[in-house]
Amino acid sequence: MSALPEAYGAALERALVHATDWLTSVPTRPVRPQYDADQVASSLLPRLPDEPSDAAEVVDELAALAEPGLMAIQSGRFYGWVMGGTLPAAMAADWLVSAWDQNTGLRFATPAAAAIEESAAAWLLDLLHLPATADVGFTTGATTANFVGLAAGRQHLMDQAGWDLESLGLSGAPRITVFAGRERHAAVDLALRYLGLGACIPVDADKEGRILPDALATAMDQQPGPSLVVVQAGNLHSGAFDPMAEAVNLAHDRGAWVHVDGAFGLWAAVSPVLRERLAGVELADSWATDAQKTLNVPYDCGLAIVSSPEALRRAFSIHTSYFIATDAGLGDPFEKVPELSRRARGIPVWAALRQLGRNGVIAMVERLAANARALADGLSALPGAEVLNDVVFTQVSVSFGSDERTRRVTQRLMAEGAVWMSGSSWQGRDIVRISVSNWATDPDDVATSVEAVRRAMELEPEA
Structure with missing residues (x-):
């Protein structure tokens, strides 16, 4: 035995x-x-x-x-770097994923993992109100999800230009110009570096970090030709959403592929209350988000969503004699991500969605936004604290007067350890950036967090 x-x-x-x-x-x-x-x-x-x-x-x-x-990080008082906690079903499913040890590349070889991930993908598209015919790839995180969406866009534009990217590579290829808002996340620049597309043309944004459509139109008209446009669902500091419908439509009018960096903010689309802030997001060509943030599954799980399965699979598919392909029309998992070998990271997504149900996902997303608003209200009531952004989703940016005092308050908060709020710099000012991403955060955590900030402020009187 x-x-x-x-x-x-x-x-x-x-x-x-x-x-x-x-x-x-x-x-x-x-x-x-x-x-x-x-x-x-x-x-x-x-x-x-x-x-x-x-x-x-x-x-x-x-x-x-x-x-x-x-x-x-699983504490309801952790607000750093947009890191979620872990739902019970998702954590337990992740343990099973390790025990099952399925190399999720081929539908033929790991049928259970492939089918469960395909089910999760269909649920996600329905929840996010994105095209049901889109492909979903389960990536390591939002950075690689951005990479996947932009790679599909690069493939599509090269195909339109009649350039054989697979055979000829980028040397001598038609130049693709990338446009993105000045307040884009650095992960976008990293993905463009991976893809050999060079630096993007930064487009002016408003005080909340939202791209200005008129500025985008002007920039694109000055640089005609194949183009990628990156819009943002959830600014890193303000949580604000780019004006989706206007930006997407003007970009499409100029023949561009539009990619949405929605690392945490795309999840607002599940909520009937919040969805109007992303009106038109479904018109884009590709989307990137994280399940390990807002959906609260274990780390190593981003979501790359592409409206054109053909462009995605042309970008990532390979053919070799030892692969046993299926003919289901759904494609093999390896054709949707930059990996041939990977764990079945979509299974914890399925488990999280199954635990919550549609109404539970909506309630969790709306609760995260409500907790951010409650934190902003509580902090605004403290003398000397100033909330700098319009709190539209889950991000709160706070100043405590001078940059020096703000840095000292941040250091006191981290040293005490009752809460975790990380420092940053936004629009020329040092700030404390609060990211509400954990399903476990409750009103008691909010009250405890505001009190911790009050203590830190009292120990750092204004200069």
């Missing part, structure tokens, strides 16, 4: 104990890590031992070494 079950049993039991202990500690522990990376590193073995170790003992050792260096 195989010893395989016994080989895993003790280690998994210890992992469950440590995971449960961690989750139990999250609501009351300081949000900040107790050790920095160097302190954690000093506890690690400098040399790999020669002999094997017991698997369960390795799990115990790992948990003990990591615990003081863990950030409580």
Whole structure:
């Protein structure tokens, strides 16, 4: 009889104990890590031992070494870098994904993983009110989701120009000009660098970071030819949405492919209350967002959505004799992402959606926005605190007077650890940037967070 079950049993039991202990500690522990990376590193073995170790003992050792260096990202009082928590069904599904160990590239080889991801994709398109015929690729995150959407756009434009990108590459190819707002996320620039498209032409934006359609039209008219236009659903600092319908229509009138960077803000489309702020977003050609942010699934899960499956699959598909292709018309998973081998990261998405249901997804998204508004209201009531943005979704940008004082308040907040709010710079001012992304954040967390800011402000009187 195989010893395989016994080989895993003790280690998994210890992992469950440590995971449960961690989750139990999250609501009351300081949000900040107790050790920095160097302190954690000093506890690690400098040399790999020669002999094997017991698997369960390795799990115990790992948990003990990591615990003081863990950030409580799942806390309802963590507001840094637009990081969500993890829904229970999504976390448990992710454990199963590791246990099943399915290399999700071919429908033939891993039919359960492919079918479940296809189901999740159909649910997502319906929830987000995007074309039902679009392809969905499950990527590592929003950066690679942007890469995928822009790669499909590059393929489409090269095909239109009659250029064989696969055979000839970019050398000598028609120049593709990329237009994006001045307040785009740096991940867009990174994706363009990956694609060899060079720097974009920055287009002026308003005080909330929304691209100005007239400025976009002028810029495009000055640079005719094949073009990609990147619009934004959720500004990094204000949460604002570009004027979708106007921007998309004028870009399409000039023959452009329009890509939406919606890392966290695209999820507003699920809400009947919030959807009007993205009116026209469904008219674009590709969309990027994260499931690991607003949907609260474990990390390693972005969503690349492309209206033209042909352009997407031409960009990423390969053909080789050892692949066993299916003829279902849905395409193989590897044709929608820049990976041949990957974990079944769409399964936790399916589990999160199945746990919440349509109404639960809507309620969670609207609750995140309401918590951001409540935080903004509470902070605005503190003497010396100023909310700088129009809080339209889940981002709040706050100043505490001078840049120096704002930096000191930020440092006090992080040092105390009751909440985590990260610093940034927006429109020439130092700020505290608050990102409300965790399903677990509740009114008590909001009140506790406002009180933590009040304490930090009292310790840093105005200059």
